[in-house]
Amino acid sequence: MQAAYFGLRPMVTYRAIELDAPISQIGLLAAAFGGLSLLVAIPVGHWLDRIGPGRGTVVGVILEAAGAVTALFASNFTILFIAAMIMGLGHVVAMPGHTMYIATHFPAEKHMEMYTNYSTMVSVGQAIGPGATLFLAGQFASSTASNQINSQAGLAIALLVCLSALPAAIIIREAKGQHALSHPQQSAKERKLKKQERKSSGSNSTTWAIMLSSAIVVAAQDVLITFLPLWAIERNISPSMVGALLASRAVFTLLIRMVSLRLVDRFGRKEILAWSIVCGCIGFASLTFVSQEFAFLSMAFLGIGLGIAQPITLVMLMDTVDKSERGKALGVRMFGHRLGQLGLPLAMGGVADVAGMNGAWLATTMVMSTGVFLTIFKSPPENNAE
DSSP: OHHHHHHHHHHHHHHHHHTTOOHHHHHHHHHHHHHHHHHHHHHHHHHHHHHOHHHHHHHHHHHHHHHHHHHHTOOSHHHHHHHHHHHHHHHHHHHHHHHHHHHHHSOGGGHHHHHHHHHHHHHHHHHHHHHHHHHHHHHTOSSOSTTOOOHHHHHHHHHHHHHTTHHHHHHHOOOTTHHHHHSOOOOHHHHHHHHHHHHHHTHHHHHHHHHHHHHHHHHHHHHHHHHHHHHHHHTTOOHHHHHHHHHHHHHHHHHHHHSHHHHHHHHOHHHHHHHHHHHHHHHHHHTTTOOTTTHHHHHHHHHHHHHSHHHHHHHHHHHHSOGGGHHHHHHHHHHHHHHHHHHHHHHHHHHHHHHHHHHHHHHHHHHHHHHHHHHHHHSOOOOTTO
């Protein structure tokens, strides 16, 4: 799923460029990935609580594949916009399904380990997807020029990768009604009492801080994926090099996730999360002045900054919500992600239109820096049981 999604995202941008879309519309296109899913994220969470995360994952894969097909045959920006919305909807169904599956099928003391393992595999997909898709799409270009690409070939390749996820999704689906029987929903009275307990303990504010920090990081990642091709065009950098840069970012994310358990055990979640976001800020800021070769160093900082937050904030979130409301919490979390993915790329598209890509990178740096504040002052204390 991640290889397909991160292969599709830059290909959609290149397809929009082929259709002569201006920079402001490309920002709008990035926001489309979060538009429809923003409206359905919370209902999807409730739905997953009822039918089970495995069955939801199957639906997510099918939707993302349908969006890829739509993009493949898009002949104008409007159809491409609709395709991006369908892909975003598929992603908002599948990814909470994955994370909820871990929460419901593994004991709490294994969550940090399992979310780290899961996030590591996400990084593998993020490394393979853009690198392979952009490279292969370049081989099908009608011109031999280094900056040429066949976006439709790239979309077809990403579609095949997406369809390859379907057998695995079918394997983990639950029998009809199985999840509801093993995870009964609370009554309205029980939910009210739990809400009062969380309010009195102050856990609500920490939960929102966790979600906001996570949303900032995910939205910043969307800015990078969406606008790196434009940055490359400004500097006459080839699409294959863009794929290599995005793949290297994912490789650095993979490496940091492989050692994240040890880092958290030694320094604590809060400290590691804060320093990772600082690295992300450095990565975005450095893109304003680095050359093509030194851009890989920027990707190293971005790989660390955009990579380690997800498993840590997932465990923090699962620690602060009731078991019967995990789907709802993940839906709210995804709502926050999609709100950020809708607003931040759109805003950065406007900034890039006025101040160029350097202005967009610096503005993203400023937004990410708020995540450091939230991590230091609002995140919950360490859970010793973990």
